[in-house]
Amino acid sequence: xxxxxxxxxxxxxxxxxxxxxxxxxxxxxxxxxxxxxxxxxxxxxxxxxxxxxxxxxxxxxxxxxxxxxxxxxxxxxxxxxxxxxxxxxxxxxxxxxxxxxxxxxxxxxxxxxxxxxxxxxxxxxxxxxxxxxxxxxxxxxxxxxxxxxxxxxxxxxxxxxxxxxxxxx
Numbered sequence: 001x002x003x004x005x006x007x008x009x010x011x012x013x014x015x016x017x018x019x020x021x022x023x024x025x026x027x028x029x030x031x032x033x034x035x036x037x038x039x040x041x042x043x044x045x046x047x048x049x050x051x052x053x054x055x056x057x058x059x060x061x062x063x064x065x066x067x068x069x070x071x072x073x074x075x076x077x078x079x080x081x082x083x084x085x086x087x088x089x090x091x092x093x094x095x096x097x098x099x100x101x102x103x104x105x106x107x108x109x110x111x112x113x114x115x116x117x118x119x120x121x122x123x124x125x126x127x128x129x130x131x132x133x134x135x136x137x138x139x140x141x142x143x144x145x146x147x148x149x150x151x152x153x154x155x156x157x158x159x160x161x162x163x164x165x166x167x168x169x
Contacts, residue, residue, distance in 0.1 A: 004120060005120040005123055005143070006115050006116060006118045006119070006120055006122070006123060007116065009115060009123075009143070009146045009147070009150075010112045010115050010116055012150050013108065013111065013112055013115070013146065013149060013150060013153075014108075014112060016149070016150050016153040016154060016157075017104075017105075017108040017153070019153075019154075019157060020050065020104075020153050020156075020157045020160075021101070021104075021105070023157050023160050023161045023164065024043075024047055024101060024104075024160065026161070026164055027043045027160060027163070027164040028164065029097075031043055031163060031164050031166070032044045032091075032097050033089040033090075033091060034163050034166060035087065035089050036163070039086035039087065040087065041087050041156075041159060042087055042089060042163070043160045043163050043164060044094055044097055044100065045076075045077060045087040045094070046156045046159055046160050047097070047100045047101065047104060047160070048073075048076060048077035048094065048095070048100050048103075049077040049078075049079070049156065050104060050152070050153060050156055051068065051069065051077065051100060051103045051104040051107050052069060052074045052077040052078060053149065053152055054104070054107040054108055054111055054149060055067045055068050055069050055074060055103075055107050056074065056078075057131075057135075057139070057145050057148075057149065058107075058111045058114075058115075058145060058146070058149060059107060059110055059111060059114070060129055061127050061128075061129030061130065061131040061135075061145075062114075062127050062128070062129060062142050062145050063110075063111065063114035063115070064128055064129050065110065065114060068103050068106050068107045068110070069103060069107075073095060076093065076094060111149075115146065118142070122142060123141060123142050123143035123146070124141050124142075124143060125141055125142055126140065126141055126142075127139060127141070127142055127145060
């Protein structure tokens with residue numbers, strides 16, 4: 001099976017995941033719910049959102065496996081334009097930081113395992129799952145979903161890192 005491109009994408013996803021976990025591990029407990037403005041993302045919401053993205057786009061729609069998060073939990077971390085609700089600073093609204101870290105690791109590990117089963121030619125195929133048409137325009141094939149995941153992780157990792165360094169005294 002020829003999967004050198006898939007293997008490269010998995011290597012990049014692993015690197016992104018590892019860098020994200022470095023940032024996640026550096027977020028002080030006092031900053032898990034730090035919000036720059038009402039309704040804006042907190043580090044905990046961002047961690048859940050990264051997990052939700054891998055879960056929905058890659059595990060459910062691309063690899064057609066069972067998602068890690070329940071739909072009820074996942075919707076907490078979906079952006080408003082995708083039917084989610086605005087982030088809050090109430091810990092009772094969310095799973096714990098530790099549970100989200102574990103779900104993020106599980107989702108990315110399952111994704112990497114699944115992607116290694118693909119041939120390089122599979123990366124050019126349309127996403128097979130029940131992806132809404134609006135997403136299909138942005139993600140014409142499996143490879144494009146993988147590439148977005150890598151960039152998406154970096155974007156939100158930067159937000160988390162910035163919030164983690166704020167003086168909240």
